[in-house]
Amino acid sequence: MAKKNYVSNSTESVRMFKNRFLESLTKIHYSVPIIFWVPVILYFVRKAYLQGEMSGGLVATFFLLGLAFWTLAEYVLHRWVFHFEPKSAWGQRIHFIFHGVHHDYPKDRLRLVMPLSASIPMATIIYALFSLFFAEYTLSAFFSGFLTGYLIYDECHYAMHHANFKSGLFKKIKDHHMLHHYSDPEKGFGVSSYVWDLIFGSGFSRKSKKEL
Secondary structure, three states: OOOOOOOOOOOOOOOOOOOOHHOOOOOOOOHHHHHHHHHHHHHHHHHHHHHHOOOHHHHHHHHHHHHHHHHHHHHHHHHHHHHOOOOOHHHHHHHHHHHHHHHOOOOOOOOOOOOHHHHHHHHHHHHHHHHOOOHHHHHHHHHHHHHHHHHHHHHHHHHHHOOOOOHHHHHHHHHHHHHHHHHHOOOOOOOOOOOOHHHOOOOOOOHHHOOO
């Protein structure tokens, strides 16, 4: 690439906090979200199906709606929240902690999935917002799909940076994300899918893809 958009491509982690406890909250192995969130997802599916007495078809419908809605949320969060750059010093510090560090150190193996210290509070807030629009058991089915979408995104993100895909859909998705990191960070905001980049016109040209 003509322009270097990163500080280091090392797989090691750069230190972010002097405090050891705070520093530990910023690092996570890619398997941890699976271990934590899969039981949570199963809990919400069970709640909708057994406690809510929803039919299997209805649970599946709202699950898929939640999964689809995640793809839009992923795009919106990445483009307009994670890539919003404040002008104040403290705002820039927060931006670096949440996303800037990932662009400076894109292969940092312990900062490629969201730490539970961030994902649990975010999920709690989002659940509370969704509760304004959904009944309890309908929300359980919808939120289980939403969380599944998030989990797919998290694990795909790790794979995009560390797996070597030779061909197929995952190769295309990886190329899309690599262009976001190494060519133009103002394009290509979809990680687990580039559908919304196509819809919003923030994808890459064929010329850019050939340069990868």
